Amino acid sequence: MEGAVVRKRTAYSPIDADAQFVSVYCDGRDGDSNHERWLVATFYPDAEESADGEPVWMEVVGQYWRTGGEVVHIAGRAATRLVGDRPISHEEWKTDGAVFDHGDSRTRYNLTCRTCGLALVIKAPELRGRVLSPLVAIGAREVSLTGIRYMLRA
Ligand SMILES: [Zn+2]
Secondary structure: OOOOOOOEEOOOOOOOOOOOOEEEEEOOOOOOOOOOOEEEEEEEEEEEEOOOOOEEEEEOOOEEEOOOOOEEEOOOOOEEEEEOOEEOOHHHHHHOOOHHHOOOEEEEEEEEOOOOOOEEEEEHHHHHHHHHHHHHHOOOOEEEHHHHHHHHHO
């Protein structure tokens, strides 16, 4: 058992065959598949474009999309919204809908494996530009945390 973490499979496949997404998992620190896959997060390119004309990648909160279209429900979220260096909680945002307008607002992702503890903290533009966009361009749909680590070193 994995405590309170929800990892329930759905029987249906709601993801279109041509849907663009990249899912992140971990199966070991050294890239040699030494533990069962921990499903970290799924990202998809939203229709909205950022200032530089690139799509804005969003986290699919609570779901992990597999290559074949299967959806696995997962707990937790990777994204943190910051104003300056201060993380803004969902409760704060509900209290003050304009809280992200009060300063320099940005998104940071904490991609963590709760099996082996491998963790990558990465800014949204870096994840998009160096990992997600290149992967989706070559048709990749899933990547390991160690794979991302290698991409960031390149
Ligand atoms: Zn791991």
